[in-house]
Amino acid sequence: MTSIRKRLLLWLLVTLGVGLLAGGGAVYLAAGNTANEIADLHMRQIAGALPSRAFSPINVLSREDALEEHIVVQIWDRAGTSLYLSDRASLMPPRGESGFATVRFAGSDWRVYNETVGENAVQVAQPMSARTQMAAQMALRSVWPLMVMTPLLALTILLTVRRGLEPLDRIAHQVEQRSAESLMPIATDNTPNEVKALVGALNRLLERLGHAFETQRAFVADAAHELRTPVAALKLQTQLAERAGNETELRAALQTLHTGIDRAGHLIQQLLDLARQEEAARSSERVDCRLDDLARQSVGERASLAIERGIDLGMARADPALITGDMSGLKALVGNLIDNALNYTPRGGRVDVEVQNENGAVSMTVADSGPGIPIEHRARVFDRFYRVPGTRTSGSGLGLAIVHSAAFAHGAVIELSDRAGGGLCATVRFVACSPAG
Amino acid sequence: MRILLVEDDPMIGESVRKGLRQDGFVVDWVEDGEAAELALASHEYDLMVLDQGLPRKGGLEVLKSLRQKGSMLPVLIATARDEVPARVKGLDAGADDYLVKPFDLDELAARIRAILRRRAGRAEPLLRHRGVVFNPATREVTLGGIAVALTARELALLQAFMDRPGAVLSKAQLEEKLYGWGGEVESNTVEVYIHALRKKLGTDFIQNVRGVGYLSPRTV
The missing domain is CATH 3.40.50.2300 (Response regulator)
Known part of the structure; x- marks a missing residue:
């Protein structure tokens, strides 16, 4: 059962019912004891009040008015001759020992009291059923006010539970009324403490969601702005192609148009990679992976491009290094670092990739002989779309952002430093990526 | 321009x-x-x-x-x-x-x-001066309704004169207009193109102010 109201009502009413039964039972037992004591006393008094001298037998044929509470009295003389029997219609237990006893006679239990009063022996007897009946009546008399109260209590419980849960309904209604965009916190005034905790947690979630939305909105705005530039270039290049007067001009115009399309395509690819990185940072399965193999593979994929650009690209060191991570994220990290180095290294330059494993401390370094990054810009180069002012290379401004995002997802740390002899040295330390750890 | x-x-x-x-x-x-x-x-x-x-x-x-x-x-x-x-x-x-x-x-x-x-304070897109009509959008020039073929450099100089009719333009100012069209701007380059323009549009379209520069007079 998932309704708090139903559950509360059920348990409160069940408890109430059980309590009532237990109470009734206890009263019944107590009343039984009391009834026994009173009736015993009563029987002794009757016995004491009976005549003490011998008298001639009285023959009571039948009595309509049986003694109260079915008490039956018998009197014998010393010789054992029955002198008196209050109710001849009922069979009576025979004379017994002096004092109280409970005997079974003719199918029912009797309470009997025997005493010798002067010349006579007397017996006062009462069927137990009469006593039980009396106890039940007493118990009923004590319990009936409770029985009357029960529906009243049930009604009160019903109303209180409904009232108590009202704030929940109100908040549910308030949340229901919201549009998908509204992330305003839910009002907590007039809210009971128990519900306040829930609303507080909800409001904190809304706040986090708001931040996430804001980041997303900013990213989309930035992305749209950044896409505008290559699209503007494409439009201009197309127009120039249209204006071309002869085949040579047309060919040249189409060539630049191709470059422009490649560039726009690259930007879109980078945007997708970044979006995937940020998604993967939250949900991705980790696998064991050899970083040195990955680096070797990434270098291999870019070898022909490097040769075309006249850049000496290679692995300077490749210690076997096993790390745990998300495969596509690590690939993006390594690939974009190398791409970035290749993009900023002039013809005749050099890009060295190293994978180090110093007793389990795994790191990767990409060093280039490009212009490097001035210290004042190093903190910002990982921002999306940030380009160091005055750079000629028309990159997407996303490569290092992707690297940063992937490194962050792997708990890795990136350090930028100057390379001896000029250029940039980017080191990624995989501090939290040891396998099976 | x-x-x-x-x-x-x-x-x-x-x-x-x-x-x-x-x-x-x-x-x-x-x-x-x-x-x-x-x-x-x-x-x-x-x-x-x-x-x-x-x-x-x-x-x-x-x-x-x-x-x-x-x-x-x-x-x-x-x-x-x-x-x-x-x-x-x-x-x-x-x-x-x-x-x-x-x-x-x-x-x-x-x-x-x-x-x-x-x-330039004009509402009319066409430049008109002394019977010469210059359309800056199409780069077409007519003299008395008849099309005149001009080179890029000649057009650059003509536009300078037609933009500010009656104003004297120094040789340096005119040289500035010729930069960027390829070839060196030599000491006599301006004179060469003025000469060509005069030949195509009439000798008195551009006149020399000795020691100051050139102008296209406001009235005929």
């Missing part, structure tokens, strides 16, 4: 430079704000096409300091920022017009011509 193009994106810069050149403008292209200020200090331009997001010195900063110096140079901002506040900011900083990327080359050229026309 000599235009300073300030654009940091190499592809856009190259395309705009090519396109405007085809439309008969001489284009100097620089890639950042500081280079733009250097160019503005050393040459005389008829108009500046300015990108807003520039490295080193932002487009708006360049524009503001230009206006603070009292320059009346017409400025067209071409930028990827299309929000209204950005446009208002650009125009209030002293821009004459605002064009959002991606834009059309023809529209860019038409807006440049419109700004230049307004600056």
Whole structure:
């Protein structure tokens, strides 16, 4: 059962019912004891009040008015001759020992009291059923006010539970009324403490969601702005192609148009990679992976491009290094670092990739002989779309952002430093990526 | 017409430079704000096409300091920022017009011509002077209704005279108009093209003011 109201009502009413039964039972037992004591006393008094001298037998044929509470009295003389029997219609237990006893006679239990009063022996007897009946009546008399109260209590419980849960309904209604965009916190005034905790947690979630939305909105705005530039270039290049007067001009115009399309395509690819990185940072399965193999593979994929650009690209060191991570994220990290180095290294330059494993401390370094990054810009180069002012290379401004995002997802740390002899040295330390750890 | 193009994106810069050149403008292209200020200090331009997001010195900063110096140079901002506040900011900083990327080359050229026309105090798109009609949009010239074929350099000089009829233009000013059309501008280059123009449009269309420069007289 998932309704708090139903559950509360059920348990409160069940408890109430059980309590009532237990109470009734206890009263019944107590009343039984009391009834026994009173009736015993009563029987002794009757016995004491009976005549003490011998008298001639009285023959009571039948009595309509049986003694109260079915008490039956018998009197014998010393010789054992029955002198008196209050109710001849009922069979009576025979004379017994002096004092109280409970005997079974003719199918029912009797309470009997025997005493010798002067010349006579007397017996006062009462069927137990009469006593039980009396106890039940007493118990009923004590319990009936409770029985009357029960529906009243049930009604009160019903109303209180409904009232108590009202704030929940109100908040549910308030949340229901919201549009998908509204992330305003839910009002907590007039809210009971128990519900306040829930609303507080909800409001904190809304706040986090708001931040996430804001980041997303900013990213989309930035992305749209950044896409505008290559699209503007494409439009201009197309127009120039249209204006071309002869085949040579047309060919040249189409060539630049191709470059422009490649560039726009690259930007879109980078945007997708970044979006995937940020998604993967939250949900991705980790696998064991050899970083040195990955680096070797990434270098291999870019070898022909490097040769075309006249850049000496290679692995300077490749210690076997096993790390745990998300495969596509690590690939993006390594690939974009190398791409970035290749993009900023002039013809005749050099890009060295190293994978180090110093007793389990795994790191990767990409060093280039490009212009490097001035210290004042190093903190910002990982921002999306940030380009160091005055750079000629028309990159997407996303490569290092992707690297940063992937490194962050792997708990890795990136350090930028100057390379001896000029250029940039980017080191990624995989501090939290040891396998099976 | 000599235009300073300030654009940091190499592809856009190259395309705009090519396109405007085809439309008969001489284009100097620089890639950042500081280079733009250097160019503005050393040459005389008829108009500046300015990108807003520039490295080193932002487009708006360049524009503001230009206006603070009292320059009346017409400025067209071409930028990827299309929000209204950005446009208002650009125009209030002293821009004459605002064009959002991606834009059309023809529209860019038409807006440049419109700004230049307004600056010259004309409403009529065609330039008319002494029986010569010059259409800046099509670069066509007629004399008494008959088409006259002119080279790019000749057109550049003719437009200078027709923009400011009756004003005396120094040889240095005229040389500025000839830069950017290829070939060296030698000491006698201006004279060579003046001579050619006189031959095609009539000897008295351009007259010499000794020791000062040349002018196209206001009345016949």
